[in-house]
Amino acid sequence: MDAQSLRGGRRRDCLRAAAAMAMLGPLAWRDAAAGAQAEEPLADAVRTALSASIANSAPPKPGFTRIEDRLAYLRWLGAMSDKLKPRKAERQTRIEFLETLWYESKRASLQPELVLGLVQVESGFRKYAISSAGARGYMQVMPFWARLIGDGDVSRLFHMQTNLRFGCVILRHYLExxxxxxxxxxxxxxxxxxxxxxxxxxxxxxxxxxxxA
Known part of the structure; x- marks a missing residue:
């Protein structure tokens, strides 16, 4: 993808986010539970590693070498879809969210159920949630992370996979x-x-x- 197309795609993402926020109005702020996550200085090696983790893009489609693992994943996906249905009624949206969350959780060596619990507490599964501290999206990522380890484009924190990737990478960083x-x-x-x-x-x-459960 050339630079002009990339800028155009980011502009479209920004416009879509702005339109969604305008439709949601004050509801976008309700129940977003993020606190004031502290911006801390990062060692160069840590910043480089985190930036690489964010930038290493891949589609959220798992690959399995054993049929048992694939069947277990499909059972998980079906069970989680049933549980999430009251919060995300549209099936395709729900499945895409769960596929992406599972992929990003596993990529960061996190338990998907833990990340689901965190998303529930942080944003109530609302893509465009914003906290009073300015944290954004499903995992309530603070904007300073876009500058520290991303490309600086805060609007991209409303993109589903970008938000889940940032959140999972940040939680893994804190675990370490x-x-x-x-x-x-x-x-x-x-x-x-x-x-x-x-x-x-x-x-x-x-x-x-x-x-x-």
């Missing part, structure tokens, strides 16, 4: 900073490190998305 302590990593993601409310909310929401 907290040496695998999920409780502390979730607190850092929300900007409330050390406080129980947010981690407990996400972990509680995760239970609703487990296949046995």
């Amino acid at each position: 900073r907290e040496q695998g302590d999920l409780y502390m990593a979730l607190g850092r993601y929300n900007g409330s490190r050390g406080r129980p409310e947010y981690p407990n909310a996400v972990l509680g929401a995760r239970k609703q998305w487990l296949l046995s």
Whole structure:
């Protein structure tokens, strides 16, 4: 894709996001639960690694070498689609969201059910949600991340796969900073490190998305 086409595509994305926000009005702000995630200085090596993780694009279509794994994935997709239906009524939209979330979760070595719980708490599964702190989209990504490890285009945080990729990469980064302590990593993601409310909310929401729940 040439530079002119890329700029045109980004402009269309921006216009679509603006139109959607105009239609949603004040509802776009309701119940967006992101805290004031802190902008912290990143070592050059960390910034480079995170930027590479964001930029490494691939379609959210999983590949399986074993038929058992594919069948397990299809069972997961069907079960999650049924659970998500009250929040996303249109089937194709729902399936595309779940396929992308599963792909980006696995890509970041995260449990998809954990990411579903986080999205539920952060945005209530609303693509154009904005918090009072300015965090955007499904995983309520703060705009400064677009500058730190992205291309600086904040409007792209309303793009489904871009938002899920940023959110999953950021949570993985915080998990590594907290040496695998999920409780502390979730607190850092929300900007409330050390406080129980947010981690407990996400972990509680995760239970609703487990296949046995």
